[in-house]
Amino acid sequence: MFITIEGGDGAGKTTLITRLTERIYKETKKRTIRTREPGGSPIAEAIRGVILDTKNTKMDWLFR
Structure with a gap:
């Protein structure tokens, strides 16, 4: 799976990515790679x- 998050400065991309990676781990126990x-x-x-x-x-x- 490859997920791309885009948005302007201050839109909350980092917050969304943090919450999404935490949720993915909680639900699947799979680690994510953030780039x-x-x-x-x-x-x-x-x-x-x-x-x-x-x-x-x-x-x-x-x-x-």
């Missing part, structure tokens, strides 16, 4: 940090 994009590995987390850092305004033109 995020970009993220999940040291280099991806570093890239995520650069993208989300509000001080990096020199890359703004990429997102216009």
